[in-house]
Amino acid sequence: MVQFVHPSTEDITLSGVLAALADPVRLKIFMSLMAQEGCMSCTEAAPDNSIPKSTLSHHFRILREAGLIRTIKRGVENRNVPRAEDIDARFPGLLQTLLPLAAHEHRRAG
Amino acid sequence: MVQFVHPSTEDITLSGVLAALADPVRLKIFMSLMAQEGCMSCTEAAPDNSIPKSTLSHHFRILREAGLIRTIKRGVENRNVPRAEDIDARFPGLLQTLLPLAAHEHRRAG
Numbered sequence: 001m002v003q004f005v006h007p008s009t010e011d012i013t014l015s016g017v018l019a020a021l022a023d024p025v026r027l028k029i030f031m032s033l034m035a036q037e038g039c040m041s042c043t044e045a046a047p048d049n050s051i052p053k054s055t056l057s058h059h060f061r062i063l064r065e066a067g068l069i070r071t072i073k074r075g076v077e078n079r080n081v082p083r084a085e086d087i088d089a090r091f092p093g094l095l096q097t098l099l100p101l102a103a104h105e106h107r108r109a110g
Numbered sequence: 111m112v113q114f115v116h117p118s119t120e121d122i123t124l125s126g127v128l129a130a131l132a133d134p135v136r137l138k139i140f141m142s143l144m145a146q147e148g149c150m151s152c153t154e155a156a157p158d159n160s161i162p163k164s165t166l167s168h169h170f171r172i173l174r175e176a177g178l179i180r181t182i183k184r185g186v187e188n189r190n191v192p193r194a195e196d197i198d199a200r201f202p203g204l205l206q207t208l209l210p211l212a213a214h215e216h217r218r219a220g
Contacts, residue, residue, distance in 0.1 A: 013215070014137075014211060014212055014215045015132050015133065015134050015137070018128045018129075018131055018132035019128075019129070019132035021128055022125050022128035022129035022132055023125065023129075024125050027124075027125070091211050092211075093207050093211075094207060094208070094211060096207075097203050097204060097207040097208075098204070098207075101124060101201045101202075101203075101204060102124055105123070105124045105201075
């Protein structure tokens with residue numbers, strides 16, 4: 001059985017968070033998870049259907065190892081929840097600043 | 111003569127800025143430039159003397175191409191200034207949030 005690795009809150013680094021969110025696909029995935037109440041499977045949180053499953057898994061692993069999301073096995077599916085409270089505890093104000101800027105950037109590009 | 115490439119303010123992307131600042135060495139360089147009045151040479155802005163010159167050049171190129179700094183040739187030396195106003199115009203509040211968090215993280219690590 002796959003064991004998912006989640007850093008403890010105090011081990012979350014600014015570099016890890018910035019690197020994880022620097023990728024536009026990962027940023028979109030994280031924004032979808034933040035916008036959603038409850039949790040989402042990898043497929044539900046994917047920005048579009050054209051992304052290969054292995055690429056998606058890679059993106060979710062980076063988000064998980066950066067401490068941005070928590071992945072929970074539910075039967076045959078993996079469910080993902082954003083660790084907003086942990087990120088807020090480590091880096092107060094970061095998500096509140098970053099996410100609106102990212103949403104604005106996204107609308108501008110679209 | 112070397113021509114430095116600087117993106118126009120509107121071409122600065124959030125991904126580029128986050129990726130540039132996700133590297134701890136580049137983040138330190140940028141923080142030094144922000145803390146300094148006026149401008150600094152690559153050597154002055156380097157976090158320590160152990161970083162090879164080619165590695166430093168690479169870091170400055172990434173910062174420059176992300177739109178975070180402007181490099182100006184002054185005689186035989188390259189001087190670097192942070193483009194804080196341009197970043198503020200593109201992403202209001204980003205540097206004001208990120209730099210204190212980075213300074214705190216730096217003190218915590220040190």
